[in-house]
Amino acid sequence: MKKNVLLRSFCIIALFSFKATAQTESLQTDTSRVPVLIETPSFYNYNFQYKQRLDSIQKNVPLKYNEVVQKYIDIYSKRKEMIGKMLGLAGYYFPIFEQALRSYNIPEEIKYLPVIESAMDPHAVSKVGATGLWQFMFSTARDYGLNMDNFVDERKDPVQASYAAAAYFRDAYAEFGDWLLAIAAYNCGKGNVTRAIAKANSRDFWEIRPFLPLETRNYVPAFIAAMYMMNFSRAHQIQKQSSTLAIKTDTIQVNRFVSLGDLAEALKVEEELLCGLNPSYKKKIVNGTPEIPKRIIMPRVSLESFAMIYEVLNNSQTGVDTRVVLAANDDRRLGKRKKELSGNVTAYHKVKAGQNLLTIANKYHVEVQDLKVWNNLKSSQIVPGQRLIVSKHANPDKAAAVKTSKQYISYKADGRHSQQGGKI
Numbered sequence: 001m002k003k004n005v006l007l008r009s010f011c012i013i014a015l016f017s018f019k020a021t022a023q024t025e026s027l028q029t030d031t032s033r034v035p036v037l038i039e040t041p042s043f044y045n046y047n048f049q050y051k052q053r054l055d056s057i058q059k060n061v062p063l064k065y066n067e068v069v070q071k072y073i074d075i076y077s078k079r080k081e082m083i084g085k086m087l088g089l090a091g092y093y094f095p096i097f098e099q100a101l102r103s104y105n106i107p108e109e110i111k112y113l114p115v116i117e118s119a120m121d122p123h124a125v126s127k128v129g130a131t132g133l134w135q136f137m138f139s140t141a142r143d144y145g146l147n148m149d150n151f152v153d154e155r156k157d158p159v160q161a162s163y164a165a166a167a168y169f170r171d172a173y174a175e176f177g178d179w180l181l182a183i184a185a186y187n188c189g190k191g192n193v194t195r196a197i198a199k200a201n202s203r204d205f206w207e208i209r210p211f212l213p214l215e216t217r218n219y220v221p222a223f224i225a226a227m228y229m230m231n232f233s234r235a236h237q238i239q240k241q242s243s244t245l246a247i248k249t250d251t252i253q254v255n256r257f258v259s260l261g262d263l264a265e266a267l268k269v270e271e272e273l274l275c276g277l278n279p280s281y282k283k284k285i286v287n288g289t290p291e292i293p294k295r296i297i298m299p300r301v302s303l304e305s306f307a308m309i310y311e312v313l314n315n316s317q318t319g320v321d322t323r324v325v326l327a328a329n330d331d332r333r334l335g336k337r338k339k340e341l342s343g344n345v346t347a348y349h350k351v352k353a354g355q356n357l358l359t360i361a362n363k364y365h366v367e368v369q370d371l372k373v374w375n376n377l378k379s380s381q382i383v384p385g386q387r388l389i390v391s392k393h394a395n396p397d398k399a400a401a402v403k404t405s406k407q408y409i410s411y412k413a414d415g416r417h418s419q420q421g422g423k424i
Contacts, residue, residue: 034218034219035072035218046070047070050065050228053231053235054069054224057227059107059109061109062180063224063227069221069224069225072221072225073225073228076226077238080237080239083229083230084233086119087238087239087240088240088242088246089120089243089245090230092243092245092246093114093245094111096158097111097158098111100162100163100165100166101169103163105170106166106169106173107179109179110183112223112230113186113223114133114135115230116219118132118133118134120133122157123279131153131155132153132161133161134162136164138373140168141154141155141161144168145167146160148369149367150282150361150365150367152294154280156279165186168186169182172185172186176193176197177203178203178204180205181203181205181208184212184219184220187215187216187219187220188216192213192216196211199211244273244276245276249277250297250300250301251296252295252298253294254293254313255288255289255290255294256313256314257286257287258296259286260274260281263298263309263313266309274298278296347364347390347391348390349388351382351385353384355382357371357377357380357382364390364391366390366391368380371390374388374389374390375388
């Protein structure tokens with residue numbers, strides 16, 4: 001009997017030791033997501049210098065120094081390579097964020113959120129599907145005017161997504177009247193924050209914090225710590241890394257389909273660089289139309305070189321039937337012309353054996369996520385014979401590619417891309 005008890009005790013101790021080791025490993029290797037602190041750490045290393053530094057950069061968002069913030073400073077100060085990389089990216093992305101936030105009178109400090117949201121990677125996708133620098137969920141992105149279709153995901157567009165994020169913070173602050181609560185709502189939703197306020201009978205983040213989801217409890221102090229690290233990196237021996245995006249840029253608008261590969265060849269730059277400046281185009285094709293011209297960010301060129309680029313843009317052959325794409329685009333943005341093309345009717349599809357959501361989405365030039373939303377699907381499982389809505393305005397793929405005629409491009413030589421073509 002005693003041997004059995006000892007054996008069970010040993011197994012329990014070993015199990016807890018394994019879990020502790022796994023949590024430590026996760027904390028060390030996961031450099032993009034906010035590390036999770038299960039318990040509030042003991043405050044054994046209060047640092048008055050850290051507090052003074054936070055006080056020195058505080059403007060509109062309260063930057064409280066406490067044991068949780070200290071713990072995240074400790075974590076991020078060890079991630080020197082990650083912080084150094086983001087310091088390099090900040091030179092390119094922060095002016096974009098600042099312009100969008102300014103347009104909605106949102107505090108400039110909010111520009112640091114993508115540091116903890118996505119590690120400033122426009123292609124970042126969370127385990128629940130949040131996408132882009134600002135990590136928008138599909139439905140929220142739609143609510144704030146971002147478009148996701150077979151060619152573009154504007155959650156990955158630094159300009160468009162930044163204006164959408166600014167609009168969200170405008171609404172959240174109007175509801176809560178507190179920037180830390182607005183930041184918390186950005187992570188867990190306004191409903192969770194409202195319920196936490198009711199339970200705590202307070203509108204102070206640090207008082208309602210125990211009633212918020214675990215991730216959100218850590219999210220706000222992680223934001224404060226990230227803001228600290230981005231401002232005082234040198235004090236922690238962190239050097240800024242150079243970024244390929246640290247270049248002067250120009251903006252053009254095109255009203256036809258353009259291949260980023262063809263344009264990169266004309267510019268004599270790496271295709272990877274041009275795609276990095278235009279991360280929202282899924283197929284490396286800019287799907288501009290007369291109704292919705294699209295923006296291209298490119299390295300600045302001389303006026304002499306631009307004549308050749310103009311010719312390439314007008315003769316780029318993408319192998320895409322623009323009529324089909326026009327019919328599949330979002331009717332909110334195409335208006336009357338879109339309705340004429342689509343017939344303004346709901347389209348259905350009967351699932352056949354061997355088909356899945358991806359093959360059906362490709363057939364109708366929509367997203368898998370669209371199909372899930374339109375049909376209230378909680379998973380990707382479908383069965384033969386099932387009737388699916390494939391769009392209220394969709395045309396199946398019928399024709400081979402056609403060559404479009406020459407059309408115009410507009411050029412903005414401002415050295416910094418702007419919100420041209422924006423919706424917010």
